[in-house]
Amino acid sequence: MLRPSYCFSVFRSRVYNGERVERSLLEHDTRHAIVCDNLRKVYPGRDGNPEKFAVRGLSLALSKGECFGMLGPNGAGKSSFIHMMIGLVKPSSGTAYVRGLDIREDMDEIYANMGVCPQHDLLWERLTGREHLLFYGRLKNLRGIALIQAVEESLRSVNLLNGGLGDKQVGKYSGGMKRRLSVAISLIGDPTVVYMDEPSTGLDPTSRNNLWNVIKQAKENRAIFLTTHSMEEAEHLCDRLGIFVDGSLQCIGNPNELKSRYGGSYVLTMTTSSIHEADVEKLVKGLSPYASKIYQLSGTQKFELPKKAIKIADVFHAIEEAKSRFTVQAWGIVDTTLEDVFIKVAREAQPFDILS
């Protein structure tokens, strides 16, 4: 069979739903570690329930040296996508290439160059951290002195070397230490492509920062695909982000692009007692008739104010004036955050998905 790296050099003709699709892909494309080509996953319907479209035709390319973050609400299909990429489930249609190898046929070869940090640590309680790394290092074809050095370096990079931590049984590790070991396992053997499913979940801020440094260093010579529910992690680590809702990527861009594309507005937050909610709403409408409320809970309200329509000085004056009439417990105005973008994109995608 022709390997895709050869196929990329010619026009490929394919038939989707009776339509002829032509595509050309770059000859000897070494920039892209991963190329997903209309990848779909449909789970069959069970017990009278309809079939579930978990991934609805995902096309994506990741370069070496890039960290791509997938954000999405629970049940969006992120794990289904990773499970296809790591060979746990077969795509219903479409495919993906990892360094030119097809995930439908070449998983054995792909495994030698792939690292995975699963959402839940898969570790043996009675083995030490070092024994885990020795085991996975051997699976990645490391032998002899190269293996010993890689394990030592790996333990050092995730801060499990000092105090003999690497030689303790994993059953005695804290949650954070287990997570760091899982990340170290995913990186041993210098894999070209690494998948990390919520890598820093459950870590304290110091451990999380250490782990972020490890991931940042690691991405220099490989492609990292990670899923996260932490906007801070996404902004800190990812060169590009995709927001995934109901099986489809709704948008792709670097964090700043997404914020400027979806956030031509400030977010004003005010906390008062519940009886003054209407007063706050009136104040905000006075600042801009185009302001819209995006959140309300027990006296805390958030409004989006179009940047073009307001002056920050006017906001300060209005709040000072309001303080003379009722108690303002807290307030703040911020530029659009990634979290605001995520909520907006996810919310806008939902009605469309219900209709579709």
Ligand SMILES: Nc1ncnc2c1ncn2[C@@H]1O[C@H](COP(=O)(O)OP(=O)(O)OP(=O)(O)O)[C@@H](O)[C@H]1O
């Ligand atoms: N084996 C399966 N059979 C049927 N439906 C499934 C199966 N696995 C997942 N699903 C459904 O597919 C959809 C996507 O699930 P998936 O676990 O991929 O989402 P996710 O984005 O990873 O969610 P989370 O953030 O909660 O981990 C969900 O509606 C889920 O119920």
